[in-house]
Amino acid sequence: MIYIYATDDSYLFVVPIYIACIFLFLYGIYRKYHDENLILGILISAAFYIIIDVNLFGVLHYLLSIQFIGYFIFCFICGIMAGLINEDIKRGALSGAIGMIIAMALTYPYIYFIIFVFGIYFPFQTLPSILGGAIGGALGSYIKKSYNYRKKTIIKPKSNPS
Amino acid sequence: MAIIDLYVASISIYVICITVFVIITVIAHRKFRDSDFLMGIAVSGILNLLVLLPLITILNLILGFVFIFGYVVSFFLGYVAGYFTKFFKRGLISGALGIFLSWLLFGLFSPSGFLSFYSLFYTFLLIIPSTLFGAAGGGIGGQIRENSDNRSNSETQIKETN
Numbered sequence: 001m002i003y004i005y006a007t008d009d010s011y012l013f014v015v016p017i018y019i020a021c022i023f024l025f026l027y028g029i030y031r032k033y034h035d036e037n038l039i040l041g042i043l044i045s046a047a048f049y050i051i052i053d054v055n056l057f058g059v060l061h062y063l064l065s066i067q068f069i070g071y072f073i074f075c076f077i078c079g080i081m082a083g084l085i086n087e088d089i090k091r092g093a094l095s096g097a098i099g100m101i102i103a104m105a106l107t108y109p110y111i112y113f114i115i116f117v118f119g120i121y122f123p124f125q126t127l128p129s130i131l132g133g134a135i136g137g138a139l140g141s142y143i144k145k146s147y148n149y150r151k152k153t154i155i156k157p158k159s160n161p162s
Numbered sequence: 163m164a165i166i167d168l169y170v171a172s173i174s175i176y177v178i179c180i181t182v183f184v185i186i187t188v189i190a191h192r193k194f195r196d197s198d199f200l201m202g203i204a205v206s207g208i209l210n211l212l213v214l215l216p217l218i219t220i221l222n223l224i225l226g227f228v229f230i231f232g233y234v235v236s237f238f239l240g241y242v243a244g245y246f247t248k249f250f251k252r253g254l255i256s257g258a259l260g261i262f263l264s265w266l267l268f269g270l271f272s273p274s275g276f277l278s279f280y281s282l283f284y285t286f287l288l289i290i291p292s293t294l295f296g297a298a299g300g301g302i303g304g305q306i307r308e309n310s311d312n313r314s315n316s317e318t319q320i321k322e323t324n
Contacts, residue, residue: 015230019230019233019234022234030306036245036306036307036310039241039306040241040242040245040303043238043241043242044238044242046238047209047213047235047238047239047242050213050231050235051209051212051213054212054213054216054217055212055216106231106234106235107231109230109231
């Protein structure tokens, strides 16, 4: 995780703007889709990414050789969490992928977001994270959709005896 | 002030905080009679604790502005708590209590974490703002869920009348 050190005073202006941008981005998504499940999926997948990243940060970065697969697997799990909330497969994939991007925007803040996330770390970390989130989200929403479909077909309405 | 005085003062403030938390939770539960309310508190509290425990150390706080990260995650998990509770006011209280619960648990599990309740630095920079962010997230989540529930109810009523 990248830390902004206290030696720079510009954080007073940069930090609120950066946080406001994240919230504006989320608000824009909500205004566009008007889907509360999409927002919930994004937030849950981002929170799970942060929880896993914070707790397993050392392990993930120690295993550099399997970093691609490692990030893919744990973003896949986060994406499934997001997908299980959305029944639409496209929305599930979208919520998983956006959740991963927001989580990475928080773990690599400010200018580091451009330098690392869309620069140096793109092939090893960003790409597997977004791919894992999207595929996991699609799979999660597919699971939910098929489960709901099965439930609807099994539970038939009782016929009226009269 | 001797170390023992510091510890006694910290523990007494910590116990007061726990008592206040329990009283507010019991009063709110008696008023709302809602298991989702308690579920929201538990989920947001435990998930936020998983972020706090590895992340918040004094060294991190001094060197980097990790508290910003804590605010945004508190907002996310407050939103999750608010979404569970389905109403604006309940979401507000549930989000705030959930994040506050995570700080109380942090005081329990982290070595000498209860000292944070005595330190003004921790209290004004971390505990109060993150609780407020959690309350804001909970309020927004509850409001969004309330709106969507009202919309879907009105749609089903229109379908039934047709």
